[in-house]
Amino acid sequence: MLLPFIFSRKLVLFLAVPNLSDPLPRDEASLVRALQDGDETVFSAVMDQYSGSLLRLAMAYVPSRAVAEEVVQETWIGVLEGIGRFEGRSSFKTWVFRILTNRAKTRGTRERRYEPFGLAGVDSEKDEGSSLEDSLFVAEGSGSGHWVDPPQGWEADTPERALLSKECRIAIEEAINGLPDNQRQVITLRDVEGVSAEEVCNILTISETNQRVLLHRARTKVRRVLDPYVRGGNS
Amino acid sequence: MGFMAGNFTCKEVAALITEYLEGSLTLTQRIRFQMHLGLCFACRNYLRQMKYTVATLRQLPSEPVPTQVREALLERFRSWKHEQSSPNSSSDS
Numbered sequence: 001m002l003l004p005f006i007f008s009r010k011l012v013l014f015l016a017v018p019n020l021s022d023p024l025p026r027d028e029a030s031l032v033r034a035l036q037d038g039d040e041t042v043f044s045a046v047m048d049q050y051s052g053s054l055l056r057l058a059m060a061y062v063p064s065r066a067v068a069e070e071v072v073q074e075t076w077i078g079v080l081e082g083i084g085r086f087e088g089r090s091s092f093k094t095w096v097f098r099i100l101t102n103r104a105k106t107r108g109t110r111e112r113r114y115e116p117f118g119l120a121g122v123d124s125e126k127d128e129g130s131s132l133e134d135s136l137f138v139a140e141g142s143g144s145g146h147w148v149d150p151p152q153g154w155e156a157d158t159p160e161r162a163l164l165s166k167e168c169r170i171a172i173e174e175a176i177n178g179l180p181d182n183q184r185q186v187i188t189l190r191d192v193e194g195v196s197a198e199e200v201c202n203i204l205t206i207s208e209t210n211q212r213v214l215l216h217r218a219r220t221k222v223r224r225v226l227d228p229y230v231r232g233g234n235s
Numbered sequence: 236m237g238f239m240a241g242n243f244t245c246k247e248v249a250a251l252i253t254e255y256l257e258g259s260l261t262l263t264q265r266i267r268f269q270m271h272l273g274l275c276f277a278c279r280n281y282l283r284q285m286k287y288t289v290a291t292l293r294q295l296p297s298e299p300v301p302t303q304v305r306e307a308l309l310e311r312f313r314s315w316k317h318e319q320s321s322p323n324s325s326s327d328s
């Protein structure tokens with residue numbers, strides 16, 4: 001179908017189903033071979049398909065958009081340098097994203113932004129985990145564990161409607177930007193870019209459990225930011 | 236309302252919500268989770284809000300890549316291809 005390709009690159013990326021109007025080869029082996037053979041149409045289609053997601057992920061590692069754009073450029077150059085040796089031990093997509101995270105970490109460290117997981121980091125993560133939902137619930141007495149302010153039905157019925165408000169979109173983007181780096185990386189890939197849980201674990205080299213914990217914290221915070229924009233008439 | 240509904244408290248349900256959505260709860264946990272939901276509208280609302288949050292994130296406009304970045308990379312691709320097709324180019328040039 002041509003329409004989804006025009007209207008939503010994300011949708012095509014998510015489904016990853018090449019078709020007649022799509023210049024991308026049907027299977028990954030042909031895609032890799034076409035790139036190794038120097039097929040510019042395929043290279044430019046792959047670039048168009050992944051660059052937006054790569055850029056968003058890079059911004060979760062480095063302090064500015066300009067540096068993130070450089071990282072995306074370095075990533076594609078890395079793809080060209082490495083494609084001859086690509087053996088398909090991971091999916092092509094995972095491989096490309098791994099090149100990006102490696103470059104982004106190097107740049108992030110140089111720009112004094114990215115702090116690799118350290119013991120101190122793990123401890124503060126634990127503290128955050130126990131307090132994440134505390135404020136939403138009654139702490140003691142007969143109502144202990146129950147909602148302080150029971151969640152209401154949200155007014156806006158479709159996500160598109162929530163995003164119609166520019167204010168709301170900016171608030172969501174800022175909420176994501178304000179997350180700890182590792183939570184931001186996970187929610188960016190999983191929810192914003194629609195990458196599968198398995199691929200996220202491979203790209204970020206984290207365990208399934210860690211992926212879920214980080215995703216949970218990130219989603220919980222974004223939900224809280226979204227709440228006042230989509231609450232029913234009582235606000 | 237849903238206080239003490241099923242076995243889980245509302246707070247426990249909220250803490251397990253991502254594991255529920257990811258399909259990683261054990262069978263027993265999932266049954267207890269769903270029992271709580273069946274009796275507690277507040278947690279049902281919370282679950283719907285979480286799903287809505289995920290769907291909203293998915294609708295964020297994609298990050299635009301500047302055309303000059305794209306052009307520079309296509310240039311780079313052409314020179315890479317040229318080097319590939321002439322393996323002796325390094326000694327030639």
Ligand SMILES: [Zn+2]
Binds near residue numbers: 271
């Ligand atoms: Zn409840």
